[in-house]
Amino acid sequence: MSSADHANVSPMPPGVTDPNYRPPPGRLGNLTAAQQHALDTLRQQLQDEGHFVPERMDDATLLRFLRARKFDVAKAKAMLLSAEQWRKDFGIEDLMRNFKFTEKEQVDKYYPQYYHKMDKDGRPIYIERLGSLDISALYKVTTQERQLQRFVIEYEKFLTDRLPACAKAVGHPVETSCTILDLYGVSLTNFYKVKDYVFQTAGIGQDRYPECMGKFYIINAPWAFSAVWSIIKPWLDEVTVAKIDILGANYKEKLLAQIPAENLPADLGGKCQCVGGCSLGDAGPWNP
Numbered sequence: 001m002s003s004a005d006h007a008n009v010s011p012m013p014p015g016v017t018d019p020n021y022r023p024p025p026g027r028l029g030n031l032t033a034a035q036q037h038a039l040d041t042l043r044q045q046l047q048d049e050g051h052f053v054p055e056r057m058d059d060a061t062l063l064r065f066l067r068a069r070k071f072d073v074a075k076a077k078a079m080l081l082s083a084e085q086w087r088k089d090f091g092i093e094d095l096m097r098n099f100k101f102t103e104k105e106q107v108d109k110y111y112p113q114y115y116h117k118m119d120k121d122g123r124p125i126y127i128e129r130l131g132s133l134d135i136s137a138l139y140k141v142t143t144q145e146r147q148l149q150r151f152v153i154e155y156e157k158f159l160t161d162r163l164p165a166c167a168k169a170v171g172h173p174v175e176t177s178c179t180i181l182d183l184y185g186v187s188l189t190n191f192y193k194v195k196d197y198v199f200q201t202a203g204i205g206q207d208r209y210p211e212c213m214g215k216f217y218i219i220n221a222p223w224a225f226s227a228v229w230s231i232i233k234p235w236l237d238e239v240t241v242a243k244i245d246i247l248g249a250n251y252k253e254k255l256l257a258q259i260p261a262e263n264l265p266a267d268l269g270g271k272c273q274c275v276g277g278c279s280l281g282d283a284g285p286w287n288p
């Protein structure tokens with residue numbers, strides 16, 4: 001393979017103000033001729049076949065699906081069209097207009113899940129406290145279906161609101177999240193009660209919103225987590241598994257290497273103490 005095959009043929013994406021930004025491989029601004037051809041082919045096929053939705057299928061999005069399928073155009077198109085059909089079946093457009101998660105404060109007591117500020121690379125931080133889970137109390141104030149609907153709506157907002165706001169704040173494209181999954185106090189009994197929901201969300205993230213995971217820290221992992229991990233791991237592809245860092249109780253140094261102390265909640269070893277609590281504040285450049 002000649003050096004020309006590896007040369008970048010893609011212009012830098014618009015809006016870049018960070019002079020030090022270097023796009024990772026397979027992104028706008030760093031595409032080989034073969035990758036650019038795959039992008040152009042996928043876009044053209046979607047347009048010719050009447051499947052192209054401009055507001056949801058910009059080049060950065062098409063590239064996420066292409067990277068997820070190693071730039072195999074046929075497989076990337078099949079994945080994208082499957083995701084589009086899923087959107088209709090799930091009723092996303094209607095949910096985005098009408099869904100109100102009025103039980104948010106109550107749910108936060110039993111299963112905190114929230115976005116909070118940015119890591120050092122500009123990624124929105126997503127925090128989930130599985131160890132706080134009280135499944136019987138949780139399903140007295142909400143249902144698994146509503147939890148899943150909220151999860152999907154938050155993914156939509158992640159793409160349409162959070163990522164663009166983070167990109168503007170740091171001066172370069174931001175396409176992925178930095179996730180912290182806190183297992184402090186988690187029990188296998190509780191995990192098994194909620195495993196269907198966890199598997200569903202993992203599947204939705206991987207199949208419908210591909211290439212959105214940047215960093216994933218599992219902290220306070222108990223000794224029994226190896227058994228849980230052996231259940232989850234086969235559901236994930238090897239690229240996803242490589243982004244996951246499993247840490248025990250001594251996680252603070254690793255988190256603070258990636259996240260500014262002022263952006264990490266105090267109860268996770270940082271310095272942030274949002275008024276009313278970090279889990280309900282939705283603090284970040286998307287919420288100025």
